[in-house]
Amino acid sequence: MKICVLGLGYIGLPTALLFAAHGANVVGVDVKQSVVDCLNHGNLPFSEPGIESLYREAKDRFFARTEPEAADVFLIAVPTPLDPATKVSDLSYIKNAAEMIAPHLREGNLVILESTVPPGTSERVVIPRLEKSGVAVGEFQYAHCPERAIPGRTLQEMTGNSRIIGGYDRDSTDRATAVYQTFVRGEIYQTDTRTAEFVKLMENTCRDVNIALANEFAQLAEECGINVWEAITLANKHPRVTVLNPGPGVGGHCIAIDPWFLTENSTRCRMVATAREVNDSMPNYVLHIARSMLAGIRNPTICIFGVAYKGNIGDTRESPAFKFIQLAENEGYTVRCHDPHVGEFPHPLMDAADAVTGSDCLIILTDHDRFREIDPAGLRMRTKLAIDARNILDHQKWTEQGFVVRVLGDGSPMHPVTLAGLMPSVALYPADATRSVAPPSPPSVSLLSPNEREGYL
Numbered sequence: 001m002k003i004c005v006l007g008l009g010y011i012g013l014p015t016a017l018l019f020a021a022h023g024a025n026v027v028g029v030d031v032k033q034s035v036v037d038c039l040n041h042g043n044l045p046f047s048e049p050g051i052e053s054l055y056r057e058a059k060d061r062f063f064a065r066t067e068p069e070a071a072d073v074f075l076i077a078v079p080t081p082l083d084p085a086t087k088v089s090d091l092s093y094i095k096n097a098a099e100m101i102a103p104h105l106r107e108g109n110l111v112i113l114e115s116t117v118p119p120g121t122s123e124r125v126v127i128p129r130l131e132k133s134g135v136a137v138g139e140f141q142y143a144h145c146p147e148r149a150i151p152g153r154t155l156q157e158m159t160g161n162s163r164i165i166g167g168y169d170r171d172s173t174d175r176a177t178a179v180y181q182t183f184v185r186g187e188i189y190q191t192d193t194r195t196a197e198f199v200k201l202m203e204n205t206c207r208d209v210n211i212a213l214a215n216e217f218a219q220l221a222e223e224c225g226i227n228v229w230e231a232i233t234l235a236n237k238h239p240r241v242t243v244l245n246p247g248p249g250v251g252g253h254c255i256a257i258d259p260w261f262l263t264e265n266s267t268r269c270r271m272v273a274t275a276r277e278v279n280d281s282m283p284n285y286v287l288h289i290a291r292s293m294l295a296g297i298r299n300p301t302i303c304i305f306g307v308a309y310k311g312n313i314g315d316t317r318e319s320p321a322f323k324f325i326q327l328a329e330n331e332g333y334t335v336r337c338h339d340p341h342v343g344e345f346p347h348p349l350m351d352a353a354d355a356v357t358g359s360d361c362l363i364i365l366t367d368h369d370r371f372r373e374i375d376p377a378g379l380r381m382r383t384k385l386a387i388d389a390r391n392i393l394d395h396q397k398w399t400e401q402g403f404v405v406r407v408l409g410d411g412s413p414m415h416p417v418t419l420a421g422l423m424p425s426v427a428l429y430p431a432d433a434t435r436s437v438a439p440p441s442p443p444s445v446s447l448l449s450p451n452e453r454e455g456y457l
């Protein structure tokens with residue numbers, strides 16, 4: 001079997017490599033010459049657990065180019081971004097991919113669309129472009145097989161998760177099922193194309209709405225003077241309740257975008273849009289907390305720990321950090337950023353110690369495991385304030401080191417804190433302990449008067 005995979009991003013490349021590792025001859029196509037060159041020189045354009053060894057396994061049956069060529073199966077895995085101004089899907093990459101396939105399409109070929117699209121896109125947008133080949137659908141087979149893999153566990157989920165396959169007709173569905181069965185160990189459920197498109201959007205919308213609910217619970221809990229994290233743990237003891245985690249907002253290329261695909265042609269949906277609004281407003285809410293803590297501090301400097309959209313990955317697509325940084329800079333704060341998983345980011349990234357030293361408030365935006373290990377005794381901050389928007393720090397340890405810590409969603413009366421003098425600086429992470437650190441200088445300003453402190457407590 002020869003497969004031509006269009007789009008060598010976070011989904012297309014691992015899918016292409018899995019097919020190659022399971023015996024198919026795979027041509028990977030990407031319009032970006034740099035991606036093609038990178039792969040043909042034996043490198044990977046991004047990191048993901050397990051992808052390097054998969055690439056080594058697959059490389060004799062995989063090569064990359066910028067144009068498709070004749071194949072048995074064509075698979076489209078290109079981005080479907082959202083136009084930020086109109087909140088309408090931008091299908092230009094999908095259209096382009098279908099048009100690139102058309103000259104190579106022959107009777108008996110199978111075309112699979114993996115990209116997430118608004119319901120009806122296969123029939124209205126993709127199939128008519130493929131038919132420009134002169135071959136009618138039915139003579140070639142067509143199926144929508146939306147991806148379900150989560151970044152950070154992409155390979156495990158691509159092989160282990162169940163899949164939905166929505167074919168144009170029975171032959172298409174069965175053939176696509178057989179193609180995926182080469183590497184998918186999870187169940188395969190069959191349906192029609194439009195239902196498959198809808199199901200994918202339901203999945204991500206369901207998660208978005210549930211995160212929005214958790215985010216509303218967090219704000220309500222603060223108003224009620226209770227700790228939402230404790231409340232969620234207790235509520236989730238109910239056999240039919242699963243409340244998700246509140247946080248500083250929803251990022252990633254899917255959950256923050258796909259709900260709009262579901263509603264773009266609807267005049268009656270409210271809940272989906274409201275959930276999007278709630279989640280999009282979470283950076284504002286974190287800023288609101290920062291503002292209340294930093295009141296009275298002149299020229300505050302904040303350091304943001306975590307710009308990736310979620311924990312333990314280096315992906316910053318649609319990260320809530322973008323909005324938070326912009327809001328914080330507009331507020332007049334000097335913003336420093338640190339993220340041990342992220343290589344490139346529009347705002348300069350700093351080493352952890354450099355970001356922290358002399359700053360007034362440390363803000364955890366991403367739940368990277370490494371942040372759990374931060375030793376607060378080693379932080380040489382000007383003012384010992386911290387906001388934990390993910391509830392991952394050991395708050396007792398931090399308050400013992402004189403920090404005032406605000407946890408998103410915790411409105412319960414806080415433990416008394418001791419604003420002790422700054423402790424001798426060691427290193428932020430235990431693993432860095434061998435690094436030599438200059439002795440701490442005393443805080444240049446004691447910024448919190450006793451009254452102001454009371455306000456925080």
Ligand code: SAJ
Pocket residue numbers: 116147148149150151203204207211244245246247248249250251252253254255309310311
């Ligand atoms: N988040 C919270 N609270 C939570 C869970 C997540 O605030 O309780 C935030 C995360 O921090 C992140 C965002 O939501 O910013 C999205 O993260 P995620 O882990 O929920 O999902 P993604 O975007 O990485 O991947 C999702 C997955 N969809 C579902 O779980 C329904 C994945 O299976 C899909 O394949 C992927 O979207 C996609 O490509 O569509």
